[in-house]
Amino acid sequence: MIDLLDFSQASIICGLLTVYVLLIKKNALRSFSDYILAAFILSQIWAAILYLLIYTGKIVSVAFLYRTAAPITFLIPPLGYLYVRTVLYNEQKFKRIDMLHLIPFVFFIINYIPFYFSPNEYKLDIITKTIQARTFAIEKQLGIFPETVFYIFRPIQSIIYLLFQWILLFEYKKANPIKMIQDQIKLVIQWLRVFTFANALIILGYVITIPIYLLLKEKFDSKVVHIIPEIILGIGFFSICCYLLIYPQALNGLPFVKYKETQSSLIENETDKIPFIYDDYSNEIKLIENYFKQTKAYLQPNLSISKVAVEAKIPNRDLSYIINNYYEKRFNDYLNEMRLQHFLSKVNTQSLDNYTIEAIALESGFSSKTSFYRAFKRFYGCTPSEYLETLKTPL
Structure with missing residues (x-):
C-alpha cells in the first residue's frame, strides 16, 4: 500500500525546493512568471499541509487553520493559467481584467468568515467529527452556503481553466509550427505542456472525489477509497516540481523573442507570426x-x-x-x-x-x-x- 503520508511529505519538500530555485537561490531569475509559479506551488503546498494535518489528526492542535486552504484552492487554477500566459507572451505585469480571477477566492473567504470567527470549541467539535467520518466534511455546512457548493464548484472552475491553458498552447502551436522555432522556445513549450498535463492530473484528483462520494458513499470513509484522489493529485504536483528541478533551464522562459511574419498557408492574404529569438543583442x-x-x-x-x-x-x-x-x-x-x-x-x-x-x-x-x-x-x-x-x- 502506498504510504500517503510519506508521499505527501515528499511532494511538499520537492515543492519547497522548487520555490527555493525560483525565488531564493542566489542566482534565481525571479521573473514575473516565476513569482506566479511560486504562488501556484505555495498554494498547492498549503493545501497539502492542511490535508496532512487532517489525515494525521494533528489539526486539533491548530484548529484555527481548519478550512483556511479551502479559499486558496480557488487560486490554483487561475494561477496556472496566468503562468502559462505570461511565459508565452513575456508579460511583466497583470492586466486590470485579471482581477476577475480573484472572485471565487474572495467569495469563499467571505463564505467561511462565520466559521473562521467561531469559538475554538466549535471548531474542535467539527474537526473531531470530520476525522471520524469523512462524509461529515461534505455534509456539514460551515459557511454561508452549503459545502456542496464548494465541492462542486471547485472541479468546475479547475476544468474551465485547464481548457483555457490548453487553448493557449494549441493556439500558440497552430500559429507557430514547432519545426520553425528555436530550441529554447521548444524547451519552454515542452515544459508548459508538462505543466498543463500535471494540472490535468491535479484537477482529476479534485473531480474524482465527487463521484467516489456519490457512488461509494457508504465506503467513503475507507482509507483505501479516500486515498485514490489524493494520490492522483500528489502525482500531478510532484511531477511539476521534479521537472523543474531536473530542467531548470526551462525557467529562462522566452527572452529576446520577436515575431516574423510569413504568408499564411491556411488563409489567403493573411500572414502568420513565427516566433524566433532575436540574435542581435x-x-x-x-x-x-x-x-x-x-x-x-x-x-x-x-x-x-x-x-x-x-x-x-x-x-x-x-x-x-x-x-x-x-x-x-x-x-x-x-x-x-x-x-x-x-x-x-x-x-x-x-x-x-x-x-x-x-x-x-x-x-x-x-x-x-x-x-x-x-x-x-x-x-x-x-x-x-x-x-x-x-x-x-x-x-
Missing part, C-alpha cells in the same frame, strides 16, 4: 562587458545575477540567456573566469613573497580557498602552484 553584450570593466563587480564574493541585472539595467531573464547562450557559460563560471584572470594579473605584478596565493584569491572575489582551487582546476586543469611553476620554467 550586441547592445546588451556591450552593457554587460562595460559594466564589469568599469565596476569590477566580479571582485564581490557574493555577487548575484539579480544585482548585476539591476546595475547593468538588463532584465534578469535576458542577462541569463546571454551568458548561457552567447558566452556559453553558467553565471558563476562567467564570474569565476574573470576572477581567475584578475588573480593571474595580480600574481604577475605582486611578489608571492609578500602575499599568499589564498590571499590574492580572496582579493580576486573568491569566497573561500576551496571555491578558488575548484574553479582554478576546472579552468586550467591543474592547481595554482603547478600553473605558476610552468610560468617560471624557462623555454
Whole structure:
C-alpha cells in the first residue's frame, strides 16, 4: 500500500525546493512568471499541509487553520493559467481584467468568515467529527452556503481553466509550427505542456472525489477509497516540481523573442507570426562587458545575477540567456573566469613573497580557498602552484 503520508511529505519538500530555485537561490531569475509559479506551488503546498494535518489528526492542535486552504484552492487554477500566459507572451505585469480571477477566492473567504470567527470549541467539535467520518466534511455546512457548493464548484472552475491553458498552447502551436522555432522556445513549450498535463492530473484528483462520494458513499470513509484522489493529485504536483528541478533551464522562459511574419498557408492574404529569438543583442553584450570593466563587480564574493541585472539595467531573464547562450557559460563560471584572470594579473605584478596565493584569491572575489582551487582546476586543469611553476620554467 502506498504510504500517503510519506508521499505527501515528499511532494511538499520537492515543492519547497522548487520555490527555493525560483525565488531564493542566489542566482534565481525571479521573473514575473516565476513569482506566479511560486504562488501556484505555495498554494498547492498549503493545501497539502492542511490535508496532512487532517489525515494525521494533528489539526486539533491548530484548529484555527481548519478550512483556511479551502479559499486558496480557488487560486490554483487561475494561477496556472496566468503562468502559462505570461511565459508565452513575456508579460511583466497583470492586466486590470485579471482581477476577475480573484472572485471565487474572495467569495469563499467571505463564505467561511462565520466559521473562521467561531469559538475554538466549535471548531474542535467539527474537526473531531470530520476525522471520524469523512462524509461529515461534505455534509456539514460551515459557511454561508452549503459545502456542496464548494465541492462542486471547485472541479468546475479547475476544468474551465485547464481548457483555457490548453487553448493557449494549441493556439500558440497552430500559429507557430514547432519545426520553425528555436530550441529554447521548444524547451519552454515542452515544459508548459508538462505543466498543463500535471494540472490535468491535479484537477482529476479534485473531480474524482465527487463521484467516489456519490457512488461509494457508504465506503467513503475507507482509507483505501479516500486515498485514490489524493494520490492522483500528489502525482500531478510532484511531477511539476521534479521537472523543474531536473530542467531548470526551462525557467529562462522566452527572452529576446520577436515575431516574423510569413504568408499564411491556411488563409489567403493573411500572414502568420513565427516566433524566433532575436540574435542581435550586441547592445546588451556591450552593457554587460562595460559594466564589469568599469565596476569590477566580479571582485564581490557574493555577487548575484539579480544585482548585476539591476546595475547593468538588463532584465534578469535576458542577462541569463546571454551568458548561457552567447558566452556559453553558467553565471558563476562567467564570474569565476574573470576572477581567475584578475588573480593571474595580480600574481604577475605582486611578489608571492609578500602575499599568499589564498590571499590574492580572496582579493580576486573568491569566497573561500576551496571555491578558488575548484574553479582554478576546472579552468586550467591543474592547481595554482603547478600553473605558476610552468610560468617560471624557462623555454
